[in-house]
């Protein structure tokens with residue numbers, strides 16, 4: 001974790017279009033509070049700040065050591081306004097989402113057991129959340145709306161799950177649409193952006209898509225510079241990303 005932060009990664013080099021949508025929806029919805037669940041390094045919150053989002057930011061995770069580390073790592077930085085809080089997604093509570101209108105989850109829900117996903121979505125449905133942006137993996141069977149009974153599928157390659165996000169949305173009173181996404185693992189598993197929403201007009205979605213596209217197009221040069229310098233068959237080594245960024 002420390003090593004990755006020391007790389008001083010330029011967040012604009014991230015191949016995922018998901019992050020463009022995070023800041024675009026935060027700004028377009030004029031979100032009062034954005035919550036990033038399973039916060040890892042709080043990348044989503046940092047991208048939103050970098051792009052001028054002025055609302056509150058809450059980053060949650062079940063790993064208390066991680067939360068303490070991030071709090072002190074960002075203390076003296078422009079990311080100090082992020083509030084870090086403990087939350088276990090496998091024991092969800094409506095209170096975990098108090099005051100939140102935009103929820104974002106990238107590569108997090110695939111870690112969660114299917115039984116818990118229903119409870120989690122029931123809590124989300126009882127909150128004030130208007131929009132949930134999910135960046136995650138899927139398979140043929142879990143994509144689309146399908147029957148009300150559509151269930152999760154175990155990944156054959158790891159301990160992750162493919163969840164039927166669009167169907168989970170419908171079961172819990174949200175509309176949903178799908179956008180494709182891309183990262184290194186896309187050569188092995190499909191990845192998408194699932195936009196779950198309620199009470200949001202189509203003009204707001206169009207405005208968010210416009211902002212997201214503009215950011216994505218503006219960062220093309222750095223995306224492909226770093227992409228071409230990295231080897232997708234092995235984990236990055238210390239210094240790789242820093243070197244690629246400065247070429």
Ligand SMILES: C[S@@+](CC[C@H](N)C(=O)[O-])C[C@H]1O[C@@H](n2cnc3c(N)ncnc32)[C@H](O)[C@@H]1O
Pocket residue numbers: 037038039040041042043044060061062063087088089090105106107108111112
């Ligand atoms: C792959 S990382 C997220 C990456 C991050 N979104 C990004 O793009 O930088 C998954 C995160 O989910 C957290 N996590 C896994 N299971 C969890 C649970 N049951 N409750 C809360 N957080 C959890 C892990 O601690 C980790 O920080």
